[in-house]
Amino acid sequence: AQSVTQPDIHITVSEGASLELRCNYSYGATPYLFWYVQSPGQGLQLLLKYFSGDTLVQGIKGFEAEFKRSQSSFNLRKPSVHWSDAAEYFCAVGAGNTDKLIFGTGTRLQVFP
Amino acid sequence: DGGITQSPKYLFRKEGQNVTLSCEQNLNHDAMYWYRQDPGQGLRLIYYSQIVNDFQKGDIAEGYSVSREKKESFPLTVTSAQKNPTAFYLCASRLAGTLTDTQYFGPGTRLTVL
Numbered sequence: 001a002q003s004v005t006q007p008d009i010h011i012t013v014s015e016g017a018s019l020e021l022r023c024n025y026s027y028g029a030t031p032y033l034f035w036y037v038q039s040p041g042q043g044l045q046l047l048l049k050y051f052s053g054d055t056l057v058q059g060i061k062g063f064e065a066e067f068k069r070s071q072s073s074f075n076l077r078k079p080s081v082h083w084s085d086a087a088e089y090f091c092a093v094g095a096g097n098t099d100k101l102i103f104g105t106g107t108r109l110q111v112f113p
Numbered sequence: 114d115g116g117i118t119q120s121p122k123y124l125f126r127k128e129g130q131n132v133t134l135s136c137e138q139n140l141n142h143d144a145m146y147w148y149r150q151d152p153g154q155g156l157r158l159i160y161y162s163q164i165v166n167d168f169q170k171g172d173i174a175e176g177y178s179v180s181r182e183k184k185e186s187f188p189l190t191v192t193s194a195q196k197n198p199t200a201f202y203l204c205a206s207r208l209a210g211t212l213t214d215t216q217y218f219g220p221g222t223r224l225t226v227l
């Protein structure tokens with residue numbers, strides 16, 4: 001069965017610093033991968049997704065993620081974090097389709113000025 | 114203005130009462146989903162529906178029920194059989210025209226059992 005691991009429960013960075021949030025998945029074939037962001041008390045907003053093709057995908061708000069099949073990873077990156085990026089970030093995987101997604105437990109990002 | 118609406122935003126319930134959470138979408142999406150979110154556990158799928166008048170259990174369906182009488186509506190009832198209903202509930206929808214259509218989420222309903 002597919003699964004998603006986000007090893008970091010909580011990350012703190014200074015504004016302007018670079019960011020990398022880790023996501024590892026378990027699935028035998030090529031997965032469909034997503035990153036969503038959630039502000040407190042709100043729904044989830046899609047940041048970016050990977051289905052096939054170029055393994056470096058660009059998303060909204062200056063985020064990007066790289067699919068590495070050899071490492072079963074789909075890490076999210078941003079070169080310079082803004083205070084408004086403080087939120088919880090979820091990685092999700094779909095096995096062969098996007099009907100049933102499996103979500104990681106999330107990483108809470110705190111940004112210090 | 115297209116989107117997914119959930120109501121109410123906050124809901125309080127006494128133990129032993131059933132309560133229904135509303136989810137409506139005007140995106141003409143075929144599939145709809147209900148997730149439960151608890152701190153530190155991510156999102157877990159309760160029920161999903163790919164077409165009108167049909168729905169399937171997700172990973173944690175016990176104590177919940179749904180209906181899909183209209184394409185745009187997918188209400189969730191939290192019954193008294195749900196042992197720990199206090200949580201944040203998220204509804205999502207998806208076009209379902211292809212294997213890769215994205216799920217989009219509503220703003221959520223926070224349910225608190227008193």
